[in-house]
Amino acid sequence: ATVWVLNLFNFMDGIDGIAVSEAVFVTGGALLPLTLWGVSGEVSAASLTVGAASLGFLPWNWPPAKIFMGDVGSGYLGYVIAALVLAAAQHSPVIAWIWLILGGVFFVDATVTLIRRVLRGERVYVAHRTHAYQWLARRWGSHRRVTVAVMLVNVLWLLPCVLLATLRPGYAALTALAALVPLVAVAIAAGAGRGERRGPVPS
Template sequence: MMYWAIPFITGLSLLLTALLRRYALAKSIIDIPNARSSHSLPTPRGGGVAIVVALLAALPLLGWAGLLDSAPLAALFGAGLLVAVIGFMDDHGHIAARWRLLGHFSAAIWALLWMGGLPPLELFGHTLALGWIGHVLAAFYLVWMLNLYNFMDGIDGIASVEAITACLGISLLCWLAAAPQLVWLPLLLAAAVAGFLFWNFPPARIFMGDAGSGFLGVVLGVISLQAAWVSSQLFWAWLILLGVFVVDATFTLARRLVRGDKVYEAHRSHAYQFASRRYGRHLPVTLAVCAINLLWLLPMAAGVVLAGLDGLTGVLVAYAPLVALAVYYRAGSRED
């Protein structure tokens, strides 16, 4: 087993983040607070590249050890690298939204060609095969996952904590469900993010940047589809474990669309952003996300994977209080 890889990947990410911080300070790659920011101090950005390099280094190791098949390895490497390069270029300048979106869909299509698209899913005891419609939906799913992760990476530590808790949770469930082939990839992704979190934990000394957040979003999306080919229940479990980000981002976007806002413009109207301003700090919100993931979403996901709860029912039950929290914290409302 590759237990040695966990401290190696964590240490690699930790060291690379320190080097990236020095690079960002030297090159003045600094996030300057403005009216749309959730932070108040100038902070270097782009540290998420450490997560990218650490995980891409881990993928060949997993393949060499026989813990990752060639198809998901190629899907993750190609899609993740393309999204990270687009994000890196955007961190250093600006890429028009239409070109970013074209790149994102190209990455999604690449991944789906290797993964075989969207597998049949179990709904209320019936198997639903959507064919080419499912593949189109899967492409939009991957693009939405990478963009929502970018949207939700707005306060210190929140994107890192979300990824770590979701990955450790699914690794545990895969191990308990006798699916050991799915344990190591999310486990090493959690290790890569943990090294970065050392520098990003509130108060953050470096931000993730679009390269890291987009990479995390698309990788989590691809891993969830990999799990879906093994078990529908594991796919539903992934959706449950990522529920805080999925609900906040989707609810906020829908409300802004209905109001006629320009959804591609920066804003501070996510529930977590309203909450961080209400409490005056990022730490309580980040810790609350961690608690929700571990104390509510992980047991709900376990109910689907281990106790036979219908997957879609589990998602709806798990999301109900999250929607209530989004309403309570005014997600998508106009900013004061």
């Protein structure tokens, strides 16, 4: 799980602002369930710290970006978030569903893309540009539009699902399923994992 979350941020850090804004949302959105469920203060403090640091970096990484995280930065960010998930899950396994909902856009895009590439017999370790967000960046001609779209999905769709799962933890798994299934449909429609046609990725 740790390796996959680490890779999620590496895979999805392909356009300006998307990975940093996702980190802000995931760590910030987790604070409510962490607080209400009485998860250790250390986990909440660490989540707040990571979110604040990411928020401070966001203006510099906002499209068109002036500074980039690179593989080391995005990988480290993914590793820290994975560690937070594992630490919180030790207190309450249900909270793992909360984190899954929060990271739904990244999880779905990367997973659907990987599965479709495997089914086509592609070498998954070879670099590619077939994630849904990359197709959308080329189609819309803008990094900013895609990053803003992801932020809107997070706030308008996934955050309400997180609130529901937090208030009704007995239905957290079902809520996660309901939150992610529409994202799978959107990712496939956007082209996640579709055969690549070479072309420039706009800024």
